[in-house]
Amino acid sequence: SQQGEEDPQALSIQEGENATMNCSYKTSINNLQWYRQNSGRGLVHLILIRSNEREKHSGRLRVTLDTSKKSSSLLITASRAADTASYFCAIRNTPLVFGKGTRLSVIA
Amino acid sequence: EAGVAQSPRYKIIEKRQSVAFWCNPISGHATLYWYQQILGQGPKLLIQFQNNGVVDDSQLPKDRFSAERLKGVDSTLKIQPAKLEDSAVYLCASSPETNTEAFFGQGTRLTVV
Numbered sequence: 326s327q328q329g330e331e332d333p334q335a336l337s338i339q340e341g342e343n344a345t346m347n348c349s350y351k352t353s354i355n356n357l358q359w360y361r362q363n364s365g366r367g368l369v370h371l372i373l374i375r376s377n378e379r380e381k382h383s384g385r386l387r388v389t390l391d392t393s394k395k396s397s398s399l400l401i402t403a404s405r406a407a408d409t410a411s412y413f414c415a416i417r418n419t420p421l422v423f424g425k426g427t428r429l430s431v432i433a
Numbered sequence: 434e435a436g437v438a439q440s441p442r443y444k445i446i447e448k449r450q451s452v453a454f455w456c457n458p459i460s461g462h463a464t465l466y467w468y469q470q471i472l473g474q475g476p477k478l479l480i481q482f483q484n485n486g487v488v489d490d491s492q493l494p495k496d497r498f499s500a501e502r503l504k505g506v507d508s509t510l511k512i513q514p515a516k517l518e519d520s521a522v523y524l525c526a527s528s529p530e531t532n533t534e535a536f537f538g539q540g541t542r543l544t545v546v
Binding site for chain 1: 466468474475476477478481488489524526528531532533534535536537538539540
Protein backbone atom coordinates (compact mmCIF):
# COMPACT_ATOMS: atom_id res chain seq x y z
CA SER A 326 0.00 0.00 0.00
CA GLN A 327 1.23 3.49 -0.77
CA GLN A 328 -0.45 5.16 2.17
CA GLY A 329 1.27 6.15 5.37
CA GLU A 330 0.20 4.81 8.71
CA GLU A 331 -0.05 7.19 11.63
CA ASP A 332 0.63 6.21 15.20
CA PRO A 333 -0.98 6.53 17.68
CA GLN A 334 -4.55 6.45 16.39
CA ALA A 335 -5.64 8.72 19.22
CA LEU A 336 -3.80 10.95 21.68
CA SER A 337 -5.08 12.97 24.62
CA ILE A 338 -2.88 15.54 26.37
CA GLN A 339 -3.16 18.55 28.64
CA GLU A 340 -2.84 22.07 27.32
CA GLY A 341 0.79 23.17 27.34
CA GLU A 342 2.18 19.67 26.81
CA ASN A 343 3.91 18.53 23.64
CA ALA A 344 2.22 16.14 21.22
CA THR A 345 4.14 13.73 19.01
CA MET A 346 2.63 11.65 16.25
CA ASN A 347 4.39 9.35 13.85
CA CYS A 348 3.94 8.23 10.27
CA SER A 349 5.43 5.15 8.65
CA TYR A 350 5.33 4.29 4.96
CA LYS A 351 6.56 1.60 2.62
CA THR A 352 7.33 3.18 -0.75
CA SER A 353 9.86 5.70 -1.98
CA ILE A 354 8.62 9.25 -1.73
CA ASN A 355 9.13 12.61 -3.36
CA ASN A 356 7.97 14.40 -0.23
CA LEU A 357 5.82 13.86 2.84
CA GLN A 358 3.14 16.29 3.97
CA TRP A 359 1.18 16.79 7.18
CA TYR A 360 -2.39 18.07 7.26
CA ARG A 361 -4.86 19.00 9.97
CA GLN A 362 -8.62 18.53 9.92
CA ASN A 363 -10.80 20.15 12.56
CA SER A 364 -14.18 18.66 13.31
CA GLY A 365 -16.54 19.40 10.46
CA ARG A 366 -13.97 21.40 8.50
CA GLY A 367 -11.77 20.82 5.51
CA LEU A 368 -8.19 19.68 5.41
CA VAL A 369 -5.49 22.28 5.90
CA HIS A 370 -1.89 21.81 4.85
CA LEU A 371 0.60 22.25 7.70
CA ILE A 372 4.06 21.43 6.44
CA LEU A 373 5.89 19.68 3.59
CA ILE A 374 9.25 17.96 3.96
CA ARG A 375 11.17 16.80 0.91
CA SER A 376 12.90 13.45 0.70
CA ASN A 377 16.35 15.10 0.93
CA GLU A 378 15.44 17.02 4.08
CA ARG A 379 15.73 15.67 7.61
CA GLU A 380 13.99 18.30 9.72
CA LYS A 381 11.71 21.25 9.20
CA HIS A 382 10.11 23.81 11.50
CA SER A 383 7.03 25.99 11.21
CA GLY A 384 5.96 27.93 14.28
CA ARG A 385 5.18 25.37 17.00
CA LEU A 386 5.49 22.49 14.53
CA ARG A 387 8.57 20.37 14.02
CA VAL A 388 8.67 17.61 11.43
CA THR A 389 11.42 15.05 11.00
CA LEU A 390 11.93 12.59 8.18
CA ASP A 391 14.06 9.44 8.20
CA THR A 392 14.00 7.93 4.73
CA SER A 393 16.17 4.98 5.80
CA LYS A 394 13.48 3.97 8.30
CA LYS A 395 10.65 5.25 6.09
CA SER A 396 9.19 7.24 8.93
CA SER A 397 8.29 10.79 9.88
CA SER A 398 7.21 12.48 13.07
CA LEU A 399 5.21 15.61 13.79
CA LEU A 400 5.84 17.42 17.07
CA ILE A 401 3.47 20.11 18.28
CA THR A 402 4.99 22.06 21.15
CA ALA A 403 3.08 23.88 23.88
CA SER A 404 -0.24 22.54 22.66
CA ARG A 405 -3.46 24.55 22.86
CA ALA A 406 -7.10 23.54 22.94
CA ALA A 407 -7.36 24.85 19.37
CA ASP A 408 -4.91 22.15 18.27
CA THR A 409 -7.62 19.55 18.87
CA ALA A 410 -8.06 17.94 15.46
CA SER A 411 -7.18 14.95 13.32
CA TYR A 412 -3.71 14.98 11.84
CA PHE A 413 -2.85 13.14 8.65
CA CYS A 414 0.38 12.39 6.91
CA ALA A 415 0.24 12.26 3.15
CA ILE A 416 2.76 10.46 0.99
CA ARG A 417 3.71 12.13 -2.24
CA ASN A 418 5.03 9.81 -4.90
CA THR A 419 2.93 10.59 -7.94
CA PRO A 420 -0.54 10.57 -6.35
CA LEU A 421 -1.02 12.20 -2.93
CA VAL A 422 -2.12 9.42 -0.58
CA PHE A 423 -3.34 9.99 2.99
CA GLY A 424 -3.08 7.80 6.05
CA LYS A 425 -5.88 7.12 8.53
CA GLY A 426 -4.85 9.91 10.88
CA THR A 427 -4.17 10.58 14.54
CA ARG A 428 -6.99 12.14 16.58
CA LEU A 429 -5.48 14.64 18.98
CA SER A 430 -7.46 15.98 21.94
CA VAL A 431 -5.96 18.84 23.92
CA ILE A 432 -7.68 19.31 27.25
CA ALA A 433 -7.75 22.80 28.74
CA GLU B 434 -6.84 34.48 -3.43
CA ALA B 435 -10.06 32.49 -3.71
CA GLY B 436 -9.94 28.94 -2.42
CA VAL B 437 -11.23 25.71 -3.89
CA ALA B 438 -14.98 25.95 -4.39
CA GLN B 439 -17.26 22.94 -4.20
CA SER B 440 -20.98 22.55 -4.60
CA PRO B 441 -23.35 21.48 -3.30
CA ARG B 442 -22.31 21.39 0.36
CA TYR B 443 -24.86 18.74 1.25
CA LYS B 444 -26.83 16.20 -0.76
CA ILE B 445 -29.28 13.50 0.26
CA ILE B 446 -30.36 10.97 -2.35
CA GLU B 447 -31.95 7.57 -2.44
CA LYS B 448 -29.94 4.52 -3.42
CA ARG B 449 -29.80 3.85 -7.15
CA GLN B 450 -30.20 7.56 -7.92
CA SER B 451 -27.47 9.56 -9.58
CA VAL B 452 -25.61 12.57 -8.20
CA ALA B 453 -22.99 15.03 -9.44
CA PHE B 454 -20.52 17.19 -7.59
CA TRP B 455 -18.75 20.24 -8.95
CA CYS B 456 -15.33 21.65 -8.15
CA ASN B 457 -13.64 24.88 -9.16
CA PRO B 458 -9.94 24.77 -8.24
CA ILE B 459 -7.70 27.68 -7.38
CA SER B 460 -6.89 29.65 -10.51
CA GLY B 461 -3.77 28.42 -12.25
CA HIS B 462 -3.54 25.13 -10.37
CA ALA B 463 -2.70 22.36 -12.80
CA THR B 464 -3.37 19.42 -10.49
CA LEU B 465 -6.85 18.54 -9.26
CA TYR B 466 -7.85 15.71 -6.91
CA TRP B 467 -11.09 14.09 -5.80
CA TYR B 468 -11.07 12.27 -2.46
CA GLN B 469 -13.72 10.27 -0.64
CA GLN B 470 -13.66 10.49 3.14
CA ILE B 471 -15.83 8.13 5.13
CA LEU B 472 -16.51 9.17 8.73
CA GLY B 473 -13.58 8.35 10.98
CA GLN B 474 -11.22 7.50 8.15
CA GLY B 475 -8.57 9.29 6.13
CA PRO B 476 -9.28 10.70 2.68
CA LYS B 477 -9.13 8.09 -0.07
CA LEU B 478 -7.91 9.31 -3.44
CA LEU B 479 -10.43 8.63 -6.19
CA ILE B 480 -8.81 10.42 -9.10
CA GLN B 481 -6.01 12.87 -9.81
CA PHE B 482 -5.88 15.11 -12.88
CA GLN B 483 -2.92 16.96 -14.31
CA ASN B 484 -4.49 19.68 -16.45
CA ASN B 485 -7.24 17.71 -18.21
CA GLY B 486 -5.43 14.37 -18.23
CA VAL B 487 -5.85 11.60 -15.67
CA VAL B 488 -2.74 10.83 -13.60
CA ASP B 489 -4.23 8.21 -11.27
CA ASP B 490 -7.71 6.70 -11.07
CA SER B 491 -6.77 3.30 -9.68
CA GLN B 492 -9.15 3.65 -6.70
CA LEU B 493 -12.11 4.99 -8.68
CA PRO B 494 -14.99 2.46 -8.89
CA LYS B 495 -15.39 2.91 -12.60
CA ASP B 496 -18.59 0.92 -12.85
CA ARG B 497 -20.44 3.68 -11.02
CA PHE B 498 -18.12 6.68 -10.63
CA SER B 499 -16.94 8.99 -13.37
CA ALA B 500 -15.03 12.26 -13.37
CA GLU B 501 -14.02 14.76 -15.94
CA ARG B 502 -12.04 17.97 -16.07
CA LEU B 503 -12.92 19.81 -19.20
CA LYS B 504 -10.49 22.47 -20.41
CA GLY B 505 -8.23 21.70 -17.46
CA VAL B 506 -10.15 23.91 -15.03
CA ASP B 507 -13.47 22.88 -13.41
CA SER B 508 -14.22 19.28 -12.64
CA THR B 509 -17.31 17.18 -12.00
CA LEU B 510 -17.56 13.86 -10.19
CA LYS B 511 -20.62 11.70 -10.86
CA ILE B 512 -22.01 8.65 -9.14
CA GLN B 513 -24.56 6.54 -11.00
CA PRO B 514 -26.18 4.57 -9.46
CA ALA B 515 -25.45 5.43 -5.83
CA LYS B 516 -25.15 2.80 -3.11
CA LEU B 517 -25.55 3.16 0.63
CA GLU B 518 -21.78 2.75 1.10
CA ASP B 519 -21.16 5.86 -1.01
CA SER B 520 -22.29 7.99 1.93
CA ALA B 521 -19.23 10.11 2.66
CA VAL B 522 -17.70 13.54 2.28
CA TYR B 523 -16.30 14.15 -1.19
CA LEU B 524 -13.34 16.47 -1.12
CA CYS B 525 -11.85 18.34 -4.03
CA ALA B 526 -8.33 19.71 -3.84
CA SER B 527 -5.90 21.43 -6.16
CA SER B 528 -2.19 22.15 -6.22
CA PRO B 529 -0.02 24.37 -8.40
CA GLU B 530 2.13 21.45 -9.51
CA THR B 531 2.21 17.72 -8.94
CA ASN B 532 4.70 17.72 -6.05
CA THR B 533 3.45 20.67 -4.02
CA GLU B 534 0.95 20.94 -1.22
CA ALA B 535 -2.76 20.52 -1.88
CA PHE B 536 -5.47 23.04 -1.04
CA PHE B 537 -8.83 21.56 -0.13
CA GLY B 538 -12.38 22.71 -0.55
CA GLN B 539 -14.98 22.35 2.21
CA GLY B 540 -16.34 19.18 0.69
CA THR B 541 -19.75 17.81 -0.23
CA ARG B 542 -21.43 15.63 2.35
CA LEU B 543 -23.40 12.91 0.57
CA THR B 544 -25.98 10.81 2.36
CA VAL B 545 -27.47 7.87 0.50
CA VAL B 546 -30.68 6.52 2.06
